[in-house]
Amino acid sequence: MERLEFGAALRQLREATAPATLGLPIGRRRTQGLRREELGVLAGMSADYVRRLEQGRSHPSAGVVNALARALRVGRADYERLCALAGYAAADGQVPTDLGPGATRLLERFTDTPMFVSDAAMNVVAMNSAFLALGHWELTGGPWDWNIAWRTFCDPVGGFKQSTADATDHEAILVARLRSAVLRYPADTSLAALVDEMRTRSRLFDTLWRTPRPVTVYESTGVFTDPDGDSVTLAGNLLAIPGDDLAALMLTAAPGSPDAAHLAEIVSGAGEPTIIKVGRSGPG
Structure with missing residues (x-):
């Protein structure tokens, strides 16, 4: 169940990410947001692995969760949610002060x-x-x-x-x-x-x-x-x-x-x- 929930959350974030915000060309697209191939390149993994994660057929390591979060440039709340769904504690770090x-x-x-x-x-x-x-x-x-x-x-x-x-x-x-x-x-x-x-x-x-x-x-x-x-x-x-x-x-x-x-x-x-x-x- 946790894998399915993590996969659904990851797919939702991928599809909600505008390519232009990551410096990617928009062009003609059949899918909403980022392609799996694009997320894979940004996060340093294959598109097939991204697909398996989204389908709940693979469990990510803490390093993979961090790489995906950095690639998608998600906010702290979404990052913590991904970590929780994957069964990890979010990185402690410092209190963020950037005016988003x-x-x-x-x-x-x-x-x-x-x-x-x-x-x-x-x-x-x-x-x-x-x-x-x-x-x-x-x-x-x-x-x-x-x-x-x-x-x-x-x-x-x-x-x-x-x-x-x-x-x-x-x-x-x-x-x-x-x-x-x-x-x-x-x-x-x-x-x-x-x-x-x-x-x-x-x-x-x-x-x-x-x-x-x-x-x-x-x-x-x-x-x-x-x-x-x-x-x-x-x-x-x-x-x-x-x-x-x-x-x-x-x-x-x-x-x-x-x-x-x-x-x-x-x-x-x-x-x-x-x-x-x-x-x-x-x-x-």
Whole structure:
């Protein structure tokens, strides 16, 4: 059964891969996506072996799974799925931080919605100018200035406040995401150092790490206040971007509310919509 499922997943990925994205000529094609011969050449194996894999008549080694994943340029989620179906653990590696095309499109298309994209370790990777315009995120010069979990538990952002109920939901989400990241990327020393430091610095984080709360919603509300004292209440919704192991947080106001009108004013004053990539010490 596992061989059949692996074969079906491999064929689906092959047929969904556009030849042009791999630098191959398009020409006239009878089949959708890549030909088995093309995948075989890219992965260093015969087309017949690719056929046997897709038909569930052969079991791949871990090296073969890695070669196929590299040849198809699949995202982390699809790679992990192939590994699981083949009965192997995915390569540990480092937490990916590349801003993939899916995340870029979200930031480009929702220019009037404050949004940021974070990696699996909860580091902000990029944001749009609408998020930056909120003006609430002051920098302290620390090494984890742009880590959402660190700023929540160890170095709170002064311009962001939540009710007890919303803070409880937010904290549960952050701990659950970090625990999942540690399981997937046990070789990432930066992630391990972050978690160790947080457990040392925050009694609440250490308690939740040992006894995590269940995550019931992926939404919470907060009040964002800029340096001039102007505030707006926004709800944050977390959207997974599984192919690149990223997540986007979108901030919205209740339709027709004074907060929605205020948010529109804030965004309109931000100037030309842009995407800001973020580093450890601030926007770059």
